[in-house]
Amino acid sequence: MTLNHDGHRGTGVSPRVALLSIVAFWLVYFAIATIRSYMIDFGHQTEMLAARAFVTIGSMVATYIVYLAMRPLAGKSLAVNVTAVALLAAPAAVAYSSMNWMAFRQFDKQVEAEKAREAASRKIVIDDRSVAAAREQAQVAIAAARDAIREATEQAKAAAEAKAEAQREAAQREAEVRREIENAQREANQNVRDATREAEQARREAQREADRARREAYRSQREAYAEAMADYKEGLREARQAVEEARRHGVNIDIDSILASVPPPPTPPPPPAPAAPAAPPAPDTTKTQPAPPAPSRAPVRIEVPKPITIPTPVISEPTPGTVMIQVGPPTEPYDKKKEVGVVSQIADQALNGYFFFAAWGALFLALSYAAAVRSAEREAAGYRAAARDAELRALRYQVNPHFLFNTLNSLSTLILKDHRDEAEKMILNLSTFFRTSLTADPTEDVVLAEEIRLQRLYLDIEAIRFPDRLIVDIRVPQELADARVPCLILQPLVENAIKYGVSRAKRPVTVQITARQDSEGLVLSVEDDGEPLGEDEQLRGTGVGLKNVADRLKARFGSDAACRYGPLPNGGFGVTLFMPLIRDDV
Structure with missing residues (x-):
């Protein structure tokens, strides 16, 4: 698995998510303001609805501009982002207040005219x-x-x-x-x-x-x-x-x-x-x-x-x-000094708008840090996958040198005994075995038929060493031929059967490889009927080979797989692997 470390960390919220958050935020504002207007019953609801829609759309545009200004700061510290939100919310609030003043100015004039007409209607002319x-x-x-x-x-x-x-x-x-x-x-x-x-x-x-x-x-x-x-x-x-x-x-x-x-x-x-x-x-x-x-x-x-x-x-x-x-209390005369200036009105509205943009800025920061957390989780998952692949590769590479060491020892023995034909056949089988095994990805699974073919090559090599003592018995149902298993998962087990079962015996020893399916999944077994092992030999038999197999199963399947081994009742030694049944088409 390849990880890209050159990208900029904390790319932040995507434009799509940011735009959706802006639209949702200001639509909520529009709905609350509209409901409040209907509850208070200001009158002229149609004109106010149009003016409010204009202010909402303009506020969305101003907020998107704030988002564009915040994007380069993604990945910076929290203090830098909070400071940027506090500074960018001020001009956005002024723009919001200006749009609000322009949208509702005509409406305010209309309300003042109605108030003047109402005051005039209170006068009686004679x-x-x-x-x-x-x-x-x-x-x-x-x-x-x-x-x-x-x-x-x-x-x-x-x-x-x-x-x-x-x-x-x-x-x-x-x-x-x-x-x-x-x-x-x-x-x-x-x-x-x-x-x-x-x-x-x-x-x-x-x-x-x-x-x-x-x-x-x-x-x-x-x-x-x-x-x-x-x-x-x-x-x-x-x-x-x-x-x-x-x-x-x-x-x-x-x-x-x-x-x-x-x-x-x-x-x-x-x-x-x-x-x-x-x-x-x-x-x-x-x-x-x-x-x-x-x-x-x-x-x-x-x-x-x-x-x-x-x-x-x-x-x-x-x-x-x-x-x-005049009937009733006289109205106060118009005083031009009491008229509130445009700047004062905009400043008063800008103070309210500042908190709107600050609230959206807090929402944006929360979304940014949530996206950063998700990115970190994906990156950590990638690292974990890479570590698992590296572990599988390391375990796989532990198999090849061990097997090569035993095979070269056998080849050296044949050459010393001047068995040229057997040595030549062993070299050809060895090259075929390594060509096939080394071209496969050690982190990938292979079908059970391919795994059995590799073990046959290995057993053919060992048959040259023990022509009269090695008997091979492979029982794999045809319906399990497409089951997926880790590559060379049976190699250490077959090698241990040759080393501790066949090489020590003075009689023919059968090495049996079987596959079956139970309610839990796939079950693979490697057994030999060689001489019983002593306690020290049993401990040596659970060394690198079996530990390698157990570690590979755990790295690949976790707790869904298991490895059980021990002496058989009638002599010999057996190892059974339990793993999920995965078909070739899955």
Whole structure:
């Protein structure tokens, strides 16, 4: 891969991208300004739209000129580019402000004329010949207003007198109601006191009758008790006499036990309980009850005087020879000193436009640095590809000297043994092998059929060295003949099979090359059935050759390829390569 280092770094944004950014930037400005104008409703939208389009197109041209001035600075430092944007935005802003002033100057004049007409429409003109009639109409209106005011004053006085009379009547009615309430309260209190007195007298009479009945009952109880006690004592005396009589006749009777079984004599009745004290009379709560509220006053209705109607004076149309009368606040007289100059207007607009161009300059710098980052990424990808190609070339060139060294050793042995025919055949096969392998690009892939052909040439060379011990078995399906593999990827594997399998054996050894397809991709295997290797020999067998193959697969396919090797169960050694299946037509 060839990289061009002579080009100017940071060529910046392409003209197409720059032009699109300019158009998009100012179209956004045009849309925002138009929407704002419709929302505020300035009026004259068609004229303003045309003027705004003119300013937008002119601003696009000015911005493109700024872009052309910025192009030579591509690749410079950020400070240089920011300074250039700040300086170039000033003249562009002046150009933008000038175009804005020219586009909207006619529109401003039209707006000022409309304002003048509106101010003039506020003035009322009156014919000087009808001034006397207008004065008379004004006097009539003034007299009507005075009459209306006088009538309203009289109506107000009448309403005030009616209100005062209504208030007096309400006060009198309230006083009468209060007197009636007080009289009713006094009568009620007197009735309550009379009823309370009669009830107290009846209660005292009933209490005296109850006391008399209790005393009679107590006297009857005392008499019954006295009679009962006399009977008891008489019976007791008779019983004692009967006991004494029985003792005289020799019968002993225990009088005490008999008396114990006799019921005791009745107890005397208790004296009558004293009469309960008389309850105090109920308090007279009617005296403390508040008087009911006075009835609410009747609302007083006051008639509102009718509005005063003042006749409108009749104003005739203006005619020649009329005078002007200003209605409302007078307008300020035109002062030429207050007129803002063109330079001041352009400078004021240029300050706003400067920020527009500065904003686009910031956008341009962002696009420039984004393009520089993309260019650096492409350049880094090129460097990575070049490094990968160099790595593949280096790994490929590690194969050729190693193979050449072994082949020359074999050729030297044949010459020493005076095997001229075998040496001549080996030289021809060696020249054919190197002519074929060296003309191919080591970074490119070859079809599997070509790779197998190169290995056959190598095995033919080795067959001259080991005519009785080398047996070659190649099994490649026809459908895999067009599969793409790295050039000479099988060479180190076949060479190791000859070196560690065939050369050490005393019997025929088969070197087998197979190709098959599985679910992951292409699988290539190189196996021999030679004598088993010791641990040291296995370590030497995984040296330059296998490491070279694993590194080439990793550089070509990354993690999609793998290399597995080790001794076989029945003796010998095997190496299997896994790689993606790439057809010749892909």
